[in-house]
Amino acid sequence: MLVEIVEKILARIGSVMRIGGCLCLLGMALLTVADITGRLNRSPIFGSEEIVTFLAVLALGLSLPYAHSHRSHIGVEVFVQLMSTKVRRRLKLFRETLSVIFFATVTVMMLAYARDKHLSGEVSMNLGLPEYLFLYALGACFAVATLTMFVDLLQFVLQRRNS
Amino acid sequence: MSPAGIGFLGIAIMLLLFATRMPVAFVMGVVGFVGFSVLTSVQGGLNMLSRSMYEVFVSYDLTTIPLFILMGQLAFNAGISRRLFTTTYHFFGHIRGGLAMATVSACTAFGAVCGSSPATAATMATVAIPEMKRFGYRDRLAAGAVAAGGGLGMIMPPSVVLIIYGVLTEQSIGRLFVAGILPAFILTGLFLCAIWITCRRHPDFGPAAEHFSWHRRIKSLTGLIDTIIIFAVVLAGLFKGWFTPTEAASVGAFSVLVLGLVRRQLNVRLIFKSLEETLRTSCMILFLVAGAVVFGKFLAVTRIPFTTASYIGGLEIPALAVMAIIVFIYFLGGCFMDSLAMIMLTVPVFYPVVMNLGYDPIWFGVIIVLVTEMGVITPPVGINVYVVYGVTTAMKQNISLESIFRGIYPFLVATVIGIALLFFIPQIVTFLPSLM
Numbered sequence: 001m002l003v004e005i006v007e008k009i010l011a012r013i014g015s016v017m018r019i020g021g022c023l024c025l026l027g028m029a030l031l032t033v034a035d036i037t038g039r040l041n042r043s044p045i046f047g048s049e050e051i052v053t054f055l056a057v058l059a060l061g062l063s064l065p066y067a068h069s070h071r072s073h074i075g076v077e078v079f080v081q082l083m084s085t086k087v088r089r090r091l092k093l094f095r096e097t098l099s100v101i102f103f104a105t106v107t108v109m110m111l112a113y114a115r116d117k118h119l120s121g122e123v124s125m126n127l128g129l130p131e132y133l134f135l136y137a138l139g140a141c142f143a144v145a146t147l148t149m150f151v152d153l154l155q156f157v158l159q160r161r162n163s
Numbered sequence: 164m165s166p167a168g169i170g171f172l173g174i175a176i177m178l179l180l181f182a183t184r185m186p187v188a189f190v191m192g193v194v195g196f197v198g199f200s201v202l203t204s205v206q207g208g209l210n211m212l213s214r215s216m217y218e219v220f221v222s223y224d225l226t227t228i229p230l231f232i233l234m235g236q237l238a239f240n241a242g243i244s245r246r247l248f249t250t251t252y253h254f255f256g257h258i259r260g261g262l263a264m265a266t267v268s269a270c271t272a273f274g275a276v277c278g279s280s281p282a283t284a285a286t287m288a289t290v291a292i293p294e295m296k297r298f299g300y301r302d303r304l305a306a307g308a309v310a311a312g313g314g315l316g317m318i319m320p321p322s323v324v325l326i327i328y329g330v331l332t333e334q335s336i337g338r339l340f341v342a343g344i345l346p347a348f349i350l351t352g353l354f355l356c357a358i359w360i361t362c363r364r365h366p367d368f369g370p371a372a373e374h375f376s377w378h379r380r381i382k383s384l385t386g387l388i389d390t391i392i393i394f395a396v397v398l399a400g401l402f403k404g405w406f407t408p409t410e411a412a413s414v415g416a417f418s419v420l421v422l423g424l425v426r427r428q429l430n431v432r433l434i435f436k437s438l439e440e441t442l443r444t445s446c447m448i449l450f451l452v453a454g455a456v457v458f459g460k461f462l463a464v465t466r467i468p469f470t471t472a473s474y475i476g477g478l479e480i481p482a483l484a485v486m487a488i489i490v491f492i493y494f495l496g497g498c499f500m501d502s503l504a505m506i507m508l509t510v511p512v513f514y515p516v517v518m519n520l521g522y523d524p525i526w527f528g529v530i531i532v533l534v535t536e537m538g539v540i541t542p543p544v545g546i547n548v549y550v551v552y553g554v555t556t557a558m559k560q561n562i563s564l565e566s567i568f569r570g571i572y573p574f575l576v577a578t579v580i581g582i583a584l585l586f587f588i589p590q591i592v593t594f595l596p597s598l599m
Contacts, residue, residue: 018439018442021438021442022435022438022439022442025229025233025438025441025442026434026438028226028229028230028413029230029233029413029416029417029420030417032230032409032410032413032414033413033414033417035410036406036410036413036414049223052223052226052409053221053222053223053226054221056220056221056225056226056229057217057220057221059229059442059445060220060229060442060445060446060449061220062442063442063443063445063446064446066439066442066443066446067442067443067446067447067450070443072443072444072446072447073186073187073188073189073447073450074186074187074188074447074451074503074504075181075184075185075186075187076181076182076184076187077184079181079182079184080182080183080184091183091184092184094183095180095183095184095185098180098185098189098193099185099186099189102189102192102193102196105196105209105212106192106212106213106216109209109210109212109213110213110216110217112209112213113210113213113214113217134221135217138217138220
């Protein structure tokens with residue numbers, strides 16, 4: 001029951017993040033075109049490359065749960081298809097557990113990296129934007145993706161137990 | 164154990180993990196991180212992991228990828244592919260196998276606005292296969308032409324695979340794009356020959372369809388206008404140095420968006436659909452890049468790429484034979500693995516070897532893209548074959564997987580001839596970039 005509630009909340013967060021990601025992506029394209037147009041009129045947008053880069057960080061980070069829920073990541077299917085259902089289930093449990101551990105590690109380290117940047121007071125070269133904010137945002141996106149993966153894993157384990 | 168020994172152990176574990184169907188990007192990340200930690204320190208590995216991931220996400224060069232994918236998605240949803248097929252159908256439809264030829268030509272043209280091979284195959288499958296079935300084409304020729312033609316999207320600029328190769332090897336993406344143009348046209352010509360020969364040997368495979376007057380054919384050329392405008396803007400911008408690749412991609416995506424809105428073929432729903440699909444694909448690709456970067460750092464610490472390069476360089480066999488072996492490895496790998504993953508995994512190892520042998524990096528990029536293109540249509544993975552099968556099943560066209568796999572053989576032979584041509588006449592690849 002609790003797992004289902006958490007799953008619903010995560011799905012809601014994921015869809016809001018997806019819309020945010022779409023807007024960032026659209027923003028990247030429009031800002032670049034605006035910069036080129038400005039350049040033709042000798043008034044380019046100062047620091048547009050930096051903004052586009054940070055928008056890309058946000059767009060990709062915000063799409064992490066969406067990409068996971070749509071099983072977008074490529075895997076080698078050929079060998080698993082040759083195995084029995086029992087072995088396939090065990091492999092699924094193994095690879096999903098390993099994936100959650102990997103994502104959790106990246107999340108923690110991303111947040112630690114953000115803290116390091118925060119403490120060092122590092123800012124972007126042209127606009128002086130505090131880079132750590134984007135790193136914290138990316139860390140938060142990874143955290144949501146990790147939680148989504150963990151809930152999926154939990155569902156799988158519970159289903160196995162019930163069957 | 165020596166660093167090289169740990170490296171080979173890491174590679175073996177990576178292959179084992181691939182067999183579990185764990186995402187390739189995650190496997191490369193996990194093995195790279197663990198291996199790097201073993202060879203340096205756990206703290207060093209942890210720091211490398213977060214920094215490498217962030218460096219990929221924050222790379223301005225890589226922002227090209229989502230923007231070019233967006234351009235392709237918008238073009239797909241704006242119905243550009245259907246118009247391209249209609250035009251090519253007017254020109255080729257009346258000859259035997261003409262619809263298949265029209266499909267391949269439309270695939271090349273669509274590849275000029277869409278850098279993804281499966282996307283090109285999926286698009287053309289929905290447009291061309293019902294038409295070919297209507298005129299009594301054999302399943303194997305119809306589906307084979309779409310699956311193989313879709314692969315042309317990988318070499319025709321803008322190509323996502325070439326962008327990745329450019330970023331990994333620090334080569335100019337603009338030059339790589341320009342280098343892909345002639346090979347793409349040559350391969351298209353070879354595919355058309357393959358269809359012509361097939362239909363001469365088996366006239367019932369592709370009966371002639373409608374004949375159009377020259378007046379109607381010329382009128383149908385309006386279907387090419389969108390593609391020509393977008394392709395010209397993007398390529399001319401890159402060729403002349405007006406745009407960076409990211410800017411060219413933004414201009415391309417914006418042009419498709421405007422054209423789609425003006426023609427009333429795009430609405431808010433379709434734009435969001437394109438954006439969502441772009442995000443999904445880009446996330447997958449950039450994760451692959453991040454995984455490859457982490458794995459590459461591990462490999463660098465093991466010194467395997469450099470040792471391999473110097474070992475092969477010291478072998479007393481001709482450079483051409485070494486290249487042939489490398490190409491064969493790419494072909495084999497491409498049969499089991501996605502082309503992008505294969506390139507990201509192997510380029511750090513083979514690139515120094517090829518440079519040691521004195522080959523042109525741009526030429527090598529185009530060659531490996533062509534070779535891995537064969538992988539998208541060969542069993543057992545053959546992603547384009549599964550895409551075409553999925554699309555035709557969804558459309559209730561009932562084409563078996565076996566028919567599609569049998570249908571790609573003439574195109575495989577054509578691709579092998581194409582690769583051989585580029586091998587012995589490298590100027591086909593290097594001529595256009597030399598003008599930049």
